[in-house]
Amino acid sequence: MGSDFNLEIIISNNSSKPIYEQISSQIKALVMSGKLQPGDPIPSMRSLAKMIHVSVITVQRAYEDLQRDGFIETTVGRGSFISAHHRNVIHEEHRRKMHEHLRLAVEAARMSGTTTLDELTRLLVMCYEEDCQ
Incomplete structure (x- = not known):
């Protein structure tokens, strides 16, 4: 660079x-x-x-x-x-962001009152495997 x-x-x-x-x-x-x-x-x-x-x-x-x-x-x-040692830091930062997004998804599911843990799990699997948008 x-x-x-x-x-x-x-x-x-x-x-x-x-x-x-x-x-x-x-x-x-x-x-x-x-x-x-x-x-x-x-x-x-x-x-x-x-x-x-x-x-x-x-x-x-x-x-x-x-x-x-x-x-x-x-x-x-x-x-x-x-830093050449930032790989672990990046990994942890990505995990922290992922955790926050998942927390918000769980919060939205609970607020809807209709989404069960099984439904939420199916949605997550579907998004993970099919690159949901």
Whole structure:
């Protein structure tokens, strides 16, 4: 990918999500989608702050969260890079999202009052095997 990669981070001032979370969640999404690979560099805190017009402290908070969650590694003098050890992190993040979607599906089934566990299981199997939409 090279160091000229332009990290596209879009900040919304209308979002209820803090700016540092918007930054970290977008970088996580790029990693999880495969657009950012292990070893890929990400901009310095200062240059990203300048690119998206936010304070360096805001970007620092996002990078600290990304490092804590295992998505990036930062080396003094070299910069920040996508972690080579993030595979397990990605797997856990996918599981967490899947769990949340399943929780919402179960909640919807219970609210309908007509869906039994057997029906819900059949729907899940059907979706899993036939790529439901």
